[in-house]
Amino acid sequence: MLYFSHPSSLEHDPRQGLPGHPEQPERLRAIEAALGERGWLGWERREAPAASEEELLLVHPRSHVERIRSLCRSGGGPIDADTFAGERSYEAALHAAGGACAMTRALLAGEAEVGFCALRPPGHHAEPERAMGFCLFDSVAVAAALAIAELGLERVFILDWDVHHGNGTAEIFRRRDDVLFASIHQGGIFPGTGAREDTGSGRGEGCTINLPVPAGSDEELWASLLADMVIPAAEEFEPQLVLISAGFDAHRDDPLAECRLEASSFGRLASIAKEAANRWQAPVGAVLEGGYDVSALAASTVATMAALGD
Ligand SMILES: [Zn+2]
Helix, strand or coil: CEEEECHHHHHCCHHHCCCCCCCCCHHHHHHHHHHHHCHHHHCEEEECCCCCHHHHCCCCCHHHHHHHHHHHHCCEEEEECCEEEECCHHHHHHHHHHHHHHHHHHHHCCCCCEEEECCCCCCCCCECCECECCECCCHHHHHHHHHHHCCCCCCEEEEECCCCCCHHHHHHHCCCCCEEEEEEEECCCCCCCCCCCCCCCHHHCCCEEEEEECCCCCHHHHHHHHHHHHHHHHHHHCCCEEEEEECCCCECCCCCCCCCECHHHHHHHHHHHHHHHHHHCCCEEEEECCCCCHHHHHHHHHHHHHHHHC
16 A cells, blocks of 8 residues: 655645635645554555656646746746646646656556555646646546556546546546546536536547536445446446546535535445455555545545555
8 A cells, every 4th residue: 555645745825826725735734644643554655756747748738737837937826716826836736746657657566556645736627738626737647648658558447536527537538448537526516517428529438427416415326326337337448457536525524515425435435446446456546636624534535545455
């Protein structure tokens, strides 16, 4: 079990430009305090390296990488009403993507069966050419693309259980048949994409699964959608690697959405995914996305890591 983190994650703070922003360094401090009290659940801790430019260019055009870099080098500023990049944010985003890549390399080298990246900013809303929804680079997408382009895999399954639709990841892979992207998310909230009818396009038709759920949805619905809809489709896809966009904002205490999962619910989702991955002999790597009530976030992360490491 490998846990990736980096000090730069704590230096990215959207509150510098957008006061009261919920995506704060305290999120990681809460996670690490909870893990520290529990002996890190026996996980080995590793420092996340910076992603190389080649890695970022697997999913983002050079113009986007340059734009974020120069914005940060010139002191930073808001990108839209809820996305901010400060002076240190480029560095943080490089390590967030680099951690996902390092985790993927380690998993595929057989160094561990499971991994968790506790890094910021999150990534799944970042489109190829647009930072949005608190995200600058799409870390999980960079890792999935790396696994295929450089590490020899043919099929990667990305499970996105953040309460918001992972529009960036969906867009990046929507025309590809080598990445199965499945998202369970609350319908009708940010970013507004992720309709059930959207199943991908071209060669990628059928390789996108969107399962919007209504406000108030609880563990039973989320777990049954995962077990009865997503896992059977993934079973047919025969993934060689499972990556999880692990957001914890479907928790009942989260201020940004209205679902009703408990911390233990995420442990259940992780167990369902891990059990399936065991059958497929595929390693599982989770990448932190959202989760904005810090104590709910910490407890949910602990439950997820405990289930993955079980
Ligand atoms: Zn989210």
